[in-house]
Amino acid sequence: MKIRTLHYFSGLLIVVFTALHLFNHLFSIVGADTHIQMMELLRTVYRNSFVEFVLLLAVGVQIFSGLALVSRNKRSTNIWEKMHIYSGLYLAFFLAIHTSAVLTGRFLLELDTNVYFGASGLNSFPYVLFFIPYYGLAISSFFVHIACIHYKRMNNQLAGLTVERQSILIIITGVIITVIIFYGLTDGFRGLEIPTEYQFQNLNC
Numbered sequence: 001m002k003i004r005t006l007h008y009f010s011g012l013l014i015v016v017f018t019a020l021h022l023f024n025h026l027f028s029i030v031g032a033d034t035h036i037q038m039m040e041l042l043r044t045v046y047r048n049s050f051v052e053f054v055l056l057l058a059v060g061v062q063i064f065s066g067l068a069l070v071s072r073n074k075r076s077t078n079i080w081e082k083m084h085i086y087s088g089l090y091l092a093f094f095l096a097i098h099t100s101a102v103l104t105g106r107f108l109l110e111l112d113t114n115v116y117f118g119a120s121g122l123n124s125f126p127y128v129l130f131f132i133p134y135y136g137l138a139i140s141s142f143f144v145h146i147a148c149i150h151y152k153r154m155n156n157q158l159a160g161l162t163v164e165r166q167s168i169l170i171i172i173t174g175v176i177i178t179v180i181i182f183y184g185l186t187d188g189f190r191g192l193e194i195p196t197e198y199q200f201q202n203l204n205c
Contacts, residue, residue, distance in 0.1 A: 003069060007062065022142075024042055028181065028185050029180060066088050084152070088141075115185070120194055122186050123192065140174050147174075150170060
């Protein structure tokens with residue numbers, strides 16, 4: 001199969017999982033218990049050996065195929081193509097680090113990688129100075145990447161201004177979702193209490 005085809009299909013799988021993952025995180029504005037209840041429901045879909053293997057394989061394929069496509073890409077002055085490349089590079093970085101962190105939490109630290117695991121770094125100073133841009137750029141890059149793909153694929157079918165507005169709306173939606181998730185996961189805004197075993201300073205890798 002061509003690299004671009006592998007990148008496309010692995011990307012589709014990751015988009016579906018990420019959409020479910022972000023949907024789950026939106027429940028944090030209701031409370032940690034509700035977030036975990038929704039997580040347990042969604043885990044019946046993706047927390048089985050076969051689906052997890054396929055998702056991990058998709059992440060690996062997405063990272064390496066994306067880097068290969070970037071290396072082949074000719075320099076462009078088009079802002080949408082540049083955003084497509086830069087958002088993809090950040091997502092490759094994030095997927096590698098985040099997947100490794102979750103696997104470490106599950107199998108080495110023997111923790112349930114639930115809402116508290118994800119929110120720990122967002123509620124500990126000075127670690128929050130890293131984790132806010134780390135997570136914020138990840139969610140934003142996800143929507144920017146989708147917006148750029150939408151712009152590229154629809155540009156030949158719709159008036160340029162129309163498809164550009166649609167793509168900008170996708171990016172704005174991503175920013176709004178990022179703010180809502182941070183609101184739900186941040187102690188400073190709504191008093192989310194992180195259990196002792198999840199507190200970032202107590203995580204011993």
